[in-house]
Amino acid sequence: MAPLEYDVADLGLAAAGVRRVEWAERAMPALRRVRERFAAERPLDGLRVAACMHVTAETANLLRTLAAGGADIALAASNPMSTQDDTAAALVAEYGVEVFARAGMDPATYDRNLAAVLERRPHLLLDDGCDLVNIAHLERPELIEEAFGGCEQTTTGVIRLRRMSAEGALKLPMVAVNDTATKRMFDNRYGTGQSTIDGILRATNAMLAGRTVVVAGFGHCGSGLAERARGMGARVVVTEVDPVKALDAVMQGFTVLPMEQAARVGDVLVTVTGNRDVIRAEHIAALKDGAVLANSGHFDVEIDLAALESLAVEVRREVRPHTDEYVLADGRRVVLLAEGRLVNLGAAEGHPAAVMDMSFSGQALTVAWLARNRGTLEPGVHEVPADIDTEVARLELDALGVGIDALTPGQQDYLNSWRP
Structure with a gap:
C-alpha cells in the first residue's frame, strides 16, 4: 500500500x-x-x-x-x-x-x-x-x-x-x-443557534441579556439563532428580504426592521443568509459605538469587509482572540469576530x-x-x-432510549383509503 x-x-x-x-x-x-x-x-x-x-x-x-x-x-x-x-x-x-x-x-x-x-x-x-x-x-x-x-x-x-x-x-x-x-431541524436550527452564540461569547465575553441582537436572515439557521438569543435575555431584531419569513418572525414575537434601521439599534449584529453584502458601508456608518459584527453564513461575504476596511482609520488586530476592532473617523469602534468568517467555527468548535x-x-x-x-x-x-x-x-x-407508537393496521388502512 x-x-x-x-x-x-x-x-x-x-x-x-x-x-x-x-x-x-x-x-x-x-x-x-x-x-x-x-x-x-x-x-x-x-x-x-x-x-x-x-x-x-x-x-x-x-x-x-x-x-x-x-x-x-x-x-x-x-x-x-x-x-x-x-x-x-x-x-x-x-x-x-x-x-x-x-x-x-x-x-x-x-x-x-x-x-x-x-x-x-x-x-x-x-x-x-x-x-x-x-x-x-x-x-x-x-x-x-x-x-x-x-x-x-x-x-x-x-x-x-x-x-x-x-x-x-x-x-x-x-x-x-x-x-x-x-x-434542518437539528443542524441548522439547534446547532447553528447554539454554536453561533457560543462563538460570540467566547470571542467577546459579552452579556447578551438586555442587549439588542440583530439577526439578518430568518431561515432555518436564523430562526434558531433568534430563539437562542431571546432565550438568553436579548432583545432580538430580525432583518429579512422574504415577506413570508419576515411575517413568520413577526408572528413569533420578534421585531422586524430593514437593516438600515436595525444597524442603528443593534449591539450585536449577526448575518446568516447565504448571500453577500448583507451589512454594507451605509449600515456600518450607522452602527453604535462598540457594535459587534459576526457572520454565521458559509462564506465571508455577508459583511462587506472591504467597506469596513475603507471606513476605518485604525485597525486593532486581536484585541481578544478572534476579535478585531476597527476605529472609524469619528472615534466609534466596530468589533469584527473571526475575520467575518463562520463565527461558530472560527471562534468556537462548531x-x-x-x-x-x-x-x-x-x-x-x-x-x-x-x-x-x-x-x-x-x-x-x-x-x-x-x-x-x-x-x-x-x-x-x-x-x-425513546420509544414511539406504531400505526395499527386499521390506522394504516384509514390513511391509505379515500372511501368512508
Whole structure:
C-alpha cells in the first residue's frame, strides 16, 4: 500500500486529536451504529472519496465511518479557520485519511489543498459550499468522467448547485443532504443557534441579556439563532428580504426592521443568509459605538469587509482572540469576530457532536445509497430518500432510549383509503 500523502501542521498532535475524536464519538451513537453496519457490509469498497469539509472531530467520525465501509478518502478543509490541527493529524496518523488542511492557512494554500484532493480522481465528491464541484466543472472537467455523484451539506452550496442545474451546467447527480428534515431541524436550527452564540461569547465575553441582537436572515439557521438569543435575555431584531419569513418572525414575537434601521439599534449584529453584502458601508456608518459584527453564513461575504476596511482609520488586530476592532473617523469602534468568517467555527468548535450525529449519519447512508445507485441517477440536484431521513431519526431515538407508537393496521388502512 502506498504511503499516505498529506499536508497537516504537526503529526505529533495525533494523540491529542484521537482523544478529541473519541470524546465526540461518545455523543454520536447513531453514526457509531452506521459504522458498525458499514464495517460488516463494506458498501464503499474500491471507491475514492474527495471531501471538502470542516476538519473537526465530528467530521473525523464521519470519515471513519466511510473508511469502515471501504472508501479511500482525501480531505481538504472547507474553511481555513475551522481546522483543528490535532484532528487533522489524527486522521492521517491513526485513521488512514489523506488530509490537506492547516488552521489559518492562506487562500493560496486553501486552493492548493482543494486541487490535491481532486488529484485523487474521486468517484464521489462530499462538498461543503460547492467548492469541489465548482472546480471540477470549471477547471477539471475530465474528472466528471470518473465521478458519479456526491453530496452537498450547506444551504449556500445547495443554492449554487440549483443554479448550476437550472443553467444545464451541472454534470453530476448531487444529493442535497442539507435539505433533510433532520438536518434542518437539528443542524441548522439547534446547532447553528447554539454554536453561533457560543462563538460570540467566547470571542467577546459579552452579556447578551438586555442587549439588542440583530439577526439578518430568518431561515432555518436564523430562526434558531433568534430563539437562542431571546432565550438568553436579548432583545432580538430580525432583518429579512422574504415577506413570508419576515411575517413568520413577526408572528413569533420578534421585531422586524430593514437593516438600515436595525444597524442603528443593534449591539450585536449577526448575518446568516447565504448571500453577500448583507451589512454594507451605509449600515456600518450607522452602527453604535462598540457594535459587534459576526457572520454565521458559509462564506465571508455577508459583511462587506472591504467597506469596513475603507471606513476605518485604525485597525486593532486581536484585541481578544478572534476579535478585531476597527476605529472609524469619528472615534466609534466596530468589533469584527473571526475575520467575518463562520463565527461558530472560527471562534468556537462548531456544532455539538450530538447535532452532527444525525447530519453525518444521514450523509453516510446517502453515500452508500449513491454507491448502490451508481449510473442510474441523472445529473442534477436530488433529495435524500425519505426512508434514509426516517432511519436516521429512528437510530437517534433508539440511541436515546425513546420509544414511539406504531400505526395499527386499521390506522394504516384509514390513511391509505379515500372511501368512508
